[in-house]
Amino acid sequence: MDNNYYMRQALIQAQKAFEEEEVPIGAVIVLENKIIARAYNQVERLKDCTAHAEIIALTSAFNYLGSKYLMDASIYITVEPCLMCAGALYWSKIGTIIYGADDEKNGYKRITKEVSPFHPKTKLIKNLLQDECRLLMQDFFFRKRK
Numbered sequence: 601m602d603n604n605y606y607m608r609q610a611l612i613q614a615q616k617a618f619e620e621e622e623v624p625i626g627a628v629i630v631l632e633n634k635i636i637a638r639a640y641n642q643v644e645r646l647k648d649c650t651a652h653a654e655i656i657a658l659t660s661a662f663n664y665l666g667s668k669y670l671m672d673a674s675i676y677i678t679v680e681p682c683l684m685c686a687g688a689l690y691w692s693k694i695g696t697i698i699y700g701a702d703d704e705k706n707g708y709k710r711i712t713k714e715v716s717p718f719h720p721k722t723k724l725i726k727n728l729l730q731d732e733c734r735l736l737m738q739d740f741f742f743r744k745r746k
Contacts, residue, residue: 601633603676603698603725603728604728604729606628606630606635606674606676606698607676607678607698607700607728607729607733608729609626609628609635609638609676610626610627610628610653610676610677610678610700611626611678611700611729611732611733611736612626613626613627613628613638613639613640613653613678614626614640614653614678614679614733614736615736616640617640617641617642617653618736618739618740620642620644620645621644622640622641622642622643622644622645623641623643623737623740624640624641624678624736624737624740625640625641625652625653625677625678625679625737626638626639626640626641626653626677626678627639627640627653627654627656627657627675627676627677627678628657628675628676629657629658629660629661629670629673629674629675629676629694630673630674630675630676631661631665631670631672631673631674632672636660636661636664636665636673637657637658637660637661637664638657638660639653639654639655639656639657639660640653640656641653642656650684652682652684652685653677653678654675654677654681654685654688654689655684655685655688657675658670658675658688658689658692658694661673662692668691668692669692669693670692670693670694670695671693671694671695671721672695673694673695673696674694674695674696674697674698675689675694675696675697675698676698676699676728677697677698677699677700678699678700678701678733678736678737679699679700679701679702679703679707679733679737680699680701680702680703680707680708680709680726681697681699681707681708682703682706682707682708683708683711683712683717685708686708686712686717686718687717689718689719689722690717690718690719690722693719693721693722694719694722695721695722695723696722696723696724696725697718697722697723697724697725698724698725698726698728699725699726699727699728699733700727700728700729700730700732700733700734701727701730701733701734701737702726702727702730702734703737
């Protein structure tokens with residue numbers, strides 16, 4: 601399985617969020633070619649502004665592994681992480697972060713500009729399946745504005 605496969609799994613999670621009228625962001629965490637955590641935004645459902653896909657996926661992976669670090673794992677996220685999620689990813693020491701669409705309004709780059717908020721050993725891959733990830737977000741907000 602390749603990066604596209606795992607990002608499509610994150611898109612499935614984002615679609616679940618979309619169907620529940622949550623901002624459609626999904627995430628999966630992969631370790632040794634196995635998905636160990638899946639999540640999507642649940643801010644509205646849980647009435648919790650921290651219930652982002654990345655945070656829920658990280659908590660699930662920590663519980664699965666019985667560890668607070670994910671150095672050998674990768675996270676696939678449909679949209680650029682916000683600053684809060686970037687901080688959580690930093691502390692997890694996750695090995696690789698792969699995301700789809702940029703988020704000019706709420707993404708970490710809006711605040712950090714050229715400085716990476718991630719752990720120095722974390723690898724970053726941007727814009728994987730960018731069009732599919734972006735279109736899901738655009739469709740969601742288009743429907744909200746109707």
